Amino acid sequence: MVSWKWKEREEVPPQHPAARRVQPRPRRALRAHPPVARRRRTPGCAPRRRSPASDISAGVRGGQIPDDVADTIERLRVQLAALADSRPLAAVEAAARVEKLGTARLQHAVTSAVRNGASWTAISSATGTTRQAAHQRFSKVPF
Template sequence: MGWHSDDLPEGHEGYVVAVLADGTEPPAIRTPRKAADGREYTGENSAWWLYDGREGRPRAFAVKAGCACGWRSTDMFPVDFQDWEATDGFEAGDGPWAAWEAEHVGRLVGGRIPDDVADTIERLRVQLAALADSRPLAAVEAAARVEKLGTARLQQAVTSAVRDGASWTSIGTATGTTRQAAHQRFSKVPF
């Protein structure tokens, strides 16, 4: 069983990955299994604890964090075959779990607009379009207010992102521009 986060898009489930002494990941182990209908078949399993050196299996030298999307942490962590929770790090908030949360989930969620905010923006877009059709001058005033509010909040958000260590490349991506354009536009304000 892996780690999940409600904030993540589909295809992101974190888990512990076994690492061999040469730094590679071992191939999946083929094991006999039984289907719900009782039919037997051979399945593949790559759970880190299977790589314990017994029954001809390779022995894990270390573990690292992995994600179903293919991401892997660069840091490796010690293996304790007697204490799966210590190896996993979930209960203590360290090890592979912490690496997955900080390095992968943090990057994915950090730049993702929360659903409630995205819904509010979409509702406002629809309302302004309807207002432009029925009362154009009121729509001009409303859009001008939104623009002024948006500009101020954008600068505030960039300032916070820079303080949190965001790169100009990531800020450029978030604003739909280049690193250089983002830097030129927003770096004039003291942080």
């Protein structure tokens, strides 16, 4: 049995300097989006839920919807529901017109609120959105 100490070593020819360069590590694939930080929920707490547009007659921070306006909105809702059952295309057209009018009036109301010093937190509470969403949606119009 021959020990490793007695083996003959092969002579290695000197390598070219370019061949001795360290090869770069392969790059990781880039992600389309960075990882999202998740909010931790407090143990024992139910998740916070926002109701869609809240209740029409519910009070809003800084003001209350007048009763006559709330009644008009409720009557319009009932009429559109009845129209959708009897004449669906007419209901679609009516709902589209109401939406267009509502969007324009909402923008006007938010602009007036900002000019009168309302905070984005109060506006977001009134619209049922987050503060950031309200700012992104309504701040495009010059005040």
